Amino acid sequence: MIEPFLLRALAAGIGLAIIAAPLGAILVWSRMAYFGETVAQASLVGVALGLLLNIDVTVSVVVTTLAVAGLLIILGRQKIVPMDSILGLTHHGTLALGVIATTVLAGPSVDLMGYLFGDVFAVTQSDLWLIYGGAVAVLAAMFWLWQPLLRVAVHEELASAEGVPSRRVRAAFIVVLALVIAIAMKIVGVLLAIAFLIVPVVAARPFAATPEGLVIGAGIVGAASVALGLTLSANADAPGGPSIVLCMALIAGLSLAIAARR
């Protein structure tokens, strides 16, 4: 019989794998991976804010993620340094701020590692409700946004010229992304959240001929990595989140190696 905590971890991870796939695909196609990485790591500041204001951390993480995304969009309009540098600056700056603020506010007893790398085995029944409730909302939103998002990912200007409200579509996507980052934080932590979104897409790429085929492939790779990673973790006493991401990376490496030999 599988332990209940292991079952909950499995259910949480697979739920995340399903919603991560379409988000990850759009993120990669739109070349927003580094943008996603930056807002995800900045969400640690949201954790600190939640602890300070004594409110639910999920809420403060979503709000902080959106605020940082908005800030990045505004900073992206300046012409002094390229966007890459802005992302690098924000990414490391907010991570440092997040680590300091969390430690100072919650004292040395805070489970910083849990926030950074997730604590998938600590997922509770109510976390699962949150994850699956969020997953339904995310999937509904992505289903609704899919065609315009795809057109913006193919060519933003062409989509705009053809009447797609590109800016609003992107903004809606960032709101959904913030929600997924808040969910992913519980499972793989702020440092690995975007890896969970992106790596399965890379792994499935060589075997996909359509955008939707790639999303399904990424979902399968994600779910399989969760199962493999949790098995590895339970047997080798390794941390859960990093084990899942390591499995994803190994599958991606294998997939690219096969593609290169063809």
Added chain:
Amino acid sequence: MNGASPHAGPAEGRADDHHHHHAGDDACGCGHDHGPAKPFDKAALISARGLTLMRGNRLVLDHVDVDIHPAEIVTLIGPNGSGKTSLVRALLGLQELTGGQLSTVEGLKVGYVPQRFDIDRTLPMTVSRFLSLGHKKSRENLLSLLAEVGAGRCIDQQLVELSGGELQRILLARALAADPDLLVLDEPVRGVDYNGEADLYALIGDLRARRGIGVLLVSHDLHVVMAQSDRVLCLNRHICCSGVPDMVAQHPEYMRLFGPETARAFGVYRHHHDHAHGLDGRELPAGTHRDGGSP
């Protein structure tokens, strides 16, 4: 008036079938008098008057007038940074302007071929799917569309596998899919070799003749302007000269702008080589359609 904006310009009451867009107050910083604005050309598909764009303190577009008529090919040339792309974006309604007005015929449909199309390699998408994005099309529909641009064999290929010339034809097919009245082509021969360039220009001329659509062609390549151009507009923030290709080439403003060396190298591309190349590079006898499909 037929749904015109309350800001309708000098042509109010005359161009009944035109929609007017007022783009804010005139904010020309150039300090000279532009005289009274010409009225909109109501025979034109799109008629722009006094388009002005300031970016920071820089004047990007300075009172630009453009008219494009049905079945007319207008080529817009100008050096880099002359405001070509801003002007195209303005005509497409993608660019907020500081001043000027735009009037289009009722229900104008514009097909747009953007300058750069570098789809991410991680995005798997076939040509047929790309052409169907946003509007479902039957396979026969797609095949006839592709035959029209001479790229029928590409239908099941992935976008990332296409050559520069093939990609331009696919983009042209997408622009044609909505059955446009006006085609806007931003540097359509970018990434296409010399013979491919001539073929593309010939194709654009064919499309104009067959469909009777207006064409705005943007080019920074001053050496070659397609012979079918009815008018060439030479842009350097403002329209510095315009006319038939041969006339523009001898215009002193044009000489001054591009320097005598470049100006002398200006040539009108006349389509007169004795054979064509198939998409696979095979030589085809003169007059053969590349796709082997439609006559």
